[in-house]
Amino acid sequence: EAQVTQNPRYLITVTGKKLTVTCSQNMNHEYMSWYRQDPGLGLRQIYYSMNVEVTDKGDVPEGYKVSRKEKRNFPLILESPSPNQTSLYFCASRVKDGYLYEQYFGPGTRLTVT
Amino acid sequence: RKEVEQDPGPFNVPEGATVAFNCTYSNSASQSFFWYRQDCRKEPKLLMSVYSSGNEDGRFTAQLNRASQYISLLIRDSKLSDSATYLCVVNRNYGQNFVFGPGTRLSVLP
Numbered sequence: 001e002a003q004v005t006q007n008p009r010y011l012i013t014v015t016g017k018k019l020t021v022t023c024s025q026n027m028n029h030e031y032m033s034w035y036r037q038d039p040g041l042g043l044r045q046i047y048y049s050m051n052v053e054v055t056d057k058g059d060v061p062e063g064y065k066v067s068r069k070e071k072r073n074f075p076l077i078l079e080s081p082s083p084n085q086t087s088l089y090f091c092a093s094r095v096k097d098g099y100l101y102e103q104y105f106g107p108g109t110r111l112t113v114t
Numbered sequence: 115r116k117e118v119e120q121d122p123g124p125f126n127v128p129e130g131a132t133v134a135f136n137c138t139y140s141n142s143a144s145q146s147f148f149w150y151r152q153d154c155r156k157e158p159k160l161l162m163s164v165y166s167s168g169n170e171d172g173r174f175t176a177q178l179n180r181a182s183q184y185i186s187l188l189i190r191d192s193k194l195s196d197s198a199t200y201l202c203v204v205n206r207n208y209g210q211n212f213v214f215g216p217g218t219r220l221s222v223l224p
Contacts, residue, residue, distance in 0.1 A: 031210055042118075042201070043158070043214040050210060058211065090157055096210075102148070102160035103212070 002027045004106035006091050012112045013081055021076045021109050023091030030096035032074040033058070033103070034066065036087040043090065049074055050096055081113045115140060118215040120202050126221045131192045135218050137185040137202030146205040147178055149187045151198040152217065158201055162187070192222045 004025045013019055025032065033048035035058075045058030049068040063085055065077040074093075078085060088110050092103040120137045127133050135149075147164035162169065164176040164185055175188040185202055202215035 033210070033212070035214075040216060042216040045212060048210050059213075088155075102163070103158075105157035105159070107157055108155070 002104070004091055004093055004104050006089075006106035006109050008109060009107060010110050012114065014114055015082055016080050019078050019081060019111075021078075021089060021091075021111070023074045023076065023106055024072050025074075025091075025093040025104070026072065027093060027104065028071065029093035029104075030071070032068065032091065032093045034064070034074070034076045035090045035092065036060065036085075037090065037108075038087050046076070046089075081111075083113050085111065086113050087111060116216070117141060117206075117213050118202055118204050120200075120215040121218045122216075123218040124221060125218065126223060127192055128223050129192055129194060131222075132188065132190050133192055133220060134189075135187040135200050135202075135220075137187075137215055139183050139185070139202075139204045139213075141204070141206055141213075142183060144183075144204045144206060146212075147176075147185050148203040149174075149176060149185075150201040150203055150214075152201055153198050158214075161200070189220075192220075194222050194224060196220060197222045 007022045030051045034046040035043040037043045044060045047066040049055045091106040094103045149161040150158040151161045152158040162176045164178045168177040173190045177186045199217040199219045201217045
C-alpha cells in the first residue's frame with residue numbers, strides 16, 4: 001500500500017530535550033516536506049526537500065533541522081524543543097515534476113513540549 | 115494580508131444544499147492550485163487540483179480566476195460525509211513552496 005508513515009504519532013516532552021520525528025514514504029517520491037498545523041494559522045511549511053541531499057527552508061524553519069540521506073526518509077529534528085513548538089506535524093511527499101500532482105500526507109504527529 | 119485567505123466559516127448547511135467556498139491568493143506568480151479536505155485531527159487529502167479552465171468531479175466544481183486571483187469550490191447536493199474542513203492550497207512559484215489557507219469548516223446537517 002502506498003503510504004507516508006510518521007513516528008511517533010504522539011509525543012510529550014520537556015523543553016530542551018532533543019527529539020526526532022521520522023517520516024518515510026514507499027512511493028519513490030523525490031519531493032518531501034514537513035508542515036506544522038496550529039489553530040487559526042493553517043498548515044505552514046517548515047522544510048522541504050527536492051531530492052536526496054537537497055533541502056530548503058519553508059516559511060517557519062527556526063528551531064528545526066532536517067536531513068535527506070535516503071530518498072524514502074526525511075526526519076525532522078528538534079535540537080532544543082520549546083513550548084512554542086507544540087503543534088500537529090505532518091510529513092508529505094509527491095513526485096517532483098509537474099505542478100498539479102497531489103501531495104500525500106502522513107497521519108500526523110502531535111507534539112507537546114512542556 | 116495573508117498570502118492565501120478563505121471564508122472564515124463555519125458553514126452549517128442541510129443535506130442536499132449547494133455550498134460555495136471562496137479563496138483568494140496574493141502571489142500573482144502562483145501556478146498550482148488545489149482544494150484539499152481535512153477531517154478532524156486527520157491528514158489533509160487531495161479533493162481536486164484546479165485547472166485554468168475550471169474542472170468538475172461529480173458533485174464538486176472548481177473554478178480559477180487568475181485576473182482576480184480567486185479560486186472557488188462548489189459542492190452540490192451536500193452529503194453528511196462532506197462534513198470536513200476545506201483547505202485552499204497555492205504554490206508560491208514553480209518550485210515546491212506550498213501555501214495553505216486557514217481552511218473553512220463545513221458541517222452538513224441531517
